[in-house]
Amino acid sequence: MKRSLSSGLAIKDRDTGRANPHRRKLHNFIDDGLKFVFPAKAGGITRGMPAAFAAPMLKGLLISGGEYIHIWQFAEGRDMGQSIEPLFKSVPEAVPKDERPTNILRLSMRSGSETSGRWALPVSGFLKGF
Secondary structure (H helix, E strand, O other): OHHHHHHOOEEEOOOOOOEEEOHHHHHHHHHHHHHHHOOOOEEEEEEEEEOHHHOHHHOOOOOOOOOOEEEEEOOOOOEEEEEEOOOOOOHHHHOOOOHHHHHHHHOOOOOOOHHHHHOHHHHOHHHHHO
């Protein structure tokens, strides 16, 4: 929390002293900085679940410039593509249990062009519920 406050990603409420996210700066960090702090490591072609620009909530909005989509390796996945590591290794197992929170991580585009990264936040308007 101290790091978030000192970097400006969180601000203290004047009345309660409680730390709250600074939404604009947090969005800017996710949009521009996440790929530098947590770079996506591309792996081989494997089976898994769509992630990043191939996430289900972006279906039809973005397409791959190549032959394969980005996927999280997952034994029960039905799609083939180039594997990328999720931010947390346990996320692919969590998707079938509760898809909504994991959609946020699917949208964290840590690779690709600047154009594809710009789609992550506008498309994920449902984040306001968290």
